[in-house]
Amino acid sequence: MSSSVVVRVSHRYTAPAEKVFDAWLTPSQAARFLFATRTGNIMRCEIEPFVGGEFRVTDRRPTADGDESVFDAEHRGTYVEIERPIRLVFDFSVPPYAEAPTRVALEFRATGHAACELILTHDLGDDPEAHHYESQTRQGWTRMLERLEKDVFPRRIAI
Secondary structure: OOOOOEEEEEEEEEEOOHHHHOOOOOOHHHHHHHHOOOOEEEEEEEEOOOOOEEEEEEEEOOOOOOOEEEEEEEEEEEEEEOOOOOEEEEEEEEOOOOEEEEEEEHHHHHOOOOOOEEEEEEEEEEEHHHHHHHHHHHHHHHHHHHHHHHHHOOOOOOO
């Protein structure tokens, strides 16, 4: 029996934990970074921010074969824990790539008056697909956390 594949990534923000936490549950902010890609367009971002509530983020992307056609990737989740501003946990799936949900946990740790660190842990499970997607999943979450900073909490330089 193989062990579960767990991806962990983190990022530091120059914003309070409450604001970073809220960005994950506020559709107008989440649509700017949540599952957004360089070549895609977020077409829909629906969030029900309560335990048992669901989210759906639809990203229209070009197909991988290089022609001009597109497809809609729908990212789905169900909130399992919401403890503002400390912890957010959801079960996550992206049909048709993975029908069975996997567990994502976010921990928000204050590192100063207006700064925090976000630690994301994604348990992909122990099947062969989990091992196949480990690197891609790590890269995707890393880019998403960076995009959250860039698009929602950009650093401002005083002149």
